[in-house]
Amino acid sequence: MNEWDSDSAGITAHTSGSTGVPKNILLSRDDMLMSARATCRYFGIDAGSILGLPLSASYIAGKMMAVRSLVSGASLYIETPSNRPLESYTGLPVSLLSVVPSQLRYLLDSGRLSLVQRLLIGGSPLPETLESALLAAGYHSAYVSYGMTETCSHVALRWIGSDVYEALPGTEFALDDRGCLIIVTDGASYSPIITNDIAELIDPIHFRWLGRFDNVVISGGLKLMPEVIEKKVAPALEGRSFVIFGRPSDKWGAELVMLVEADAAIGGLYEKLREMLPSAEVPKEILYTPRLKRVNGKIIRPRT
Numbered sequence: 001m002n003e004w005d006s007d008s009a010g011i012t013a014h015t016s017g018s019t020g021v022p023k024n025i026l027l028s029r030d031d032m033l034m035s036a037r038a039t040c041r042y043f044g045i046d047a048g049s050i051l052g053l054p055l056s057a058s059y060i061a062g063k064m065m066a067v068r069s070l071v072s073g074a075s076l077y078i079e080t081p082s083n084r085p086l087e088s089y090t091g092l093p094v095s096l097l098s099v100v101p102s103q104l105r106y107l108l109d110s111g112r113l114s115l116v117q118r119l120l121i122g123g124s125p126l127p128e129t130l131e132s133a134l135l136a137a138g139y140h141s142a143y144v145s146y147g148m149t150e151t152c153s154h155v156a157l158r159w160i161g162s163d164v165y166e167a168l169p170g171t172e173f174a175l176d177d178r179g180c181l182i183i184v185t186d187g188a189s190y191s192p193i194i195t196n197d198i199a200e201l202i203d204p205i206h207f208r209w210l211g212r213f214d215n216v217v218i219s220g221g222l223k224l225m226p227e228v229i230e231k232k233v234a235p236a237l238e239g240r241s242f243v244i245f246g247r248p249s250d251k252w253g254a255e256l257v258m259l260v261e262a263d264a265a266i267g268g269l270y271e272k273l274r275e276m277l278p279s280a281e282v283p284k285e286i287l288y289t290p291r292l293k294r295v296n297g298k299i300i301r302p303r304t
Contacts, residue, residue: 001066013060015149020283025149028189035152036067038168043096043118047073050098054085061122064153065098086112093117102297104130120145122154122258124298127237128231131160148220150190155183167205177202199223206238215301217246217254222280224256229281234274241292244283245302259302262294
C-alpha cells in the first residue's frame with residue numbers, strides 16, 4: 001500500500017522464474033486497476049464482500065487481491081502466508097480466497113473450506129487429484145486462473161471439472177501460426193501479448209490450454225506434448241508428483257522420459273503407461289528422484 005500510494009512510475013512485481021530467469025517487472029497502475037475491476041465484475045465483488053489473502057504481496061497474485069479490495073471497497077483479510085490458510089479465521093464467509101494448490105489440502109482436510117464462498121486457484125498447475133478431491137467434497141465454486149505477471153494476474157478462468165477457460169471482461173484471444181495464444185485486452189498497455197502457450201481456440205473468449213510450445217518434443221517426426229500426456233497418465237501415479245520431458249535420441253531425434261518423485265521404483269508403472277497411451281507417447285524410460293526441483297512450488301521441467 002505504501003508503494004501504491006507513492007510517486008513511483010509503477011508497481012514492481014516479481015516473476016517466479018518457472019519459465020525463465022526470475023525478474024522484476026514494472027506494472028502500470030492503470031493496468032492493475034483495469035484487471036481488478038474485471039475480476040470484481042466477474043465474481044460480483046463489492047463493498048459488502050470479504051477478500052482473503054494468504055499469499056505473499058511480493059508476487060502479482062497477492063498484489064492484485066489488495067487492489068481488488070481498493071477498487072471494490074471490499075474488506076481484505078490478510079494473514080502470514082502458509083500452507084494452513086484461514087487457520088485462525090473466525091469471521092463471516094470469505095467471498096473470494098486466492099490460493100496456490102499446496103494450500104488446498106489443508107482447506108479440504110480441516111473443514112475450513114466451508115468458510116470460503118469461492119476459491120481462486122493459481123500459481124502452479126492444479127493436480128488432478130486435488131481437483132477430484134474438491135469435486136468429491138461437493139465443492140464446485142473453485143476457479144483455476146490463466147495469466148501471468150505481465151497481464152496483472154489472470155485474464156481467463158476455468159471452473160474446476162471443466163477444461164475450458166473463459167476470458168475476463170475486456171479480453172479476447174487469437175492464435176499465431178504456431179498455435180499459441182495471443183492475448184488482446186482492450187485498453188491495456190501490454191496488449192497484445194504473444195505467448196508460448198499452445199491452445200485450442202473455441203471462440204474469441206474460450207480456449208483449452210494444451211501445453212507450452214517450448215516443451216513440445218518432436219520424436220520420430222511426431223509432435224508430442226508432455227503436458228497433455230501428463231494429464232492422461234496422472235491417475236496411474238496416484239497423487240505422486242512427476243514430470244515428462246524430452247531428451248536427445250540417436251534413433252528418434254528426441255524421446256520422452258518420465259521423472260517421478262519417489263524414493264524407489266514403482267512396480268508395474270511402465271505396464272500401466274503402455275495400457276493408457278498410444279505407443280508413441282509412452283516414455284522410453286522412467287527415472288526416479290527423492291525430490292523434484294521446484295521454484296515457488298512449481299515443478300521445473302528438466303531440459304537436456
